[in-house]
Structure formats: structure tokens, C-alpha cells
């Protein structure tokens with residue numbers, strides 16, 4: 001079940017508009033927002049890996065590459 005963005009009443013997942021106030025269900029925007037969040041997390045993970053790589057280049061391999069990427073995947077999991 002989702003909630004109407006205008007009146008807050010519950011809307012069936014298959015409904016295209018709110019049964020109470022007729023507000024169109026904002027599915028596309030919610031999908032877009034989720035995509036943006038996933039993209040942001042991906043960028044953060046890539047940035048973390050790049051920082052780690054540059055650190056490894058200056059200080060030698062310290063074996064942190066696997067744990068950091070694992071943390072990234074765990075951080076993304078609740079958003080799926």
C-alpha cells in the first residue's frame with residue numbers, strides 16, 4: 001500500500017489515482033528518487049574506492065579494498 005501525496009489516504013498498489021481525492025499516483029517520481037539515491041550511493045562507493053586506491057599507492061596495499069566495497073554493498077541493501 002502507498003499513501004496519497006495530497007490527502008495521505010491509503011491507495012491500492014494497482015490504482016492510478018487516489019480513490020479519495022483523485023490525485024494521480026506519483027509513481028514515476030518515486031521511482032526517479034530511488035534511482036537518484038542508488039546513483040548517489042554508487043558514486044560514494046566509487047569515490048571511497050578511488051580514495052582507498054590512492055592511499056594504497058602512497059602507503060602500499062593494506063588489504064582494506066574488500067572490506068570497504070562490502071560496506072558499500074551493505075549500505076545499498078536497504079534501498080533496494
Ligand SMILES: [Zn+2]
Pocket residue numbers: 004005006007008009018019020021022023
Ligand atoms: Zn488523496
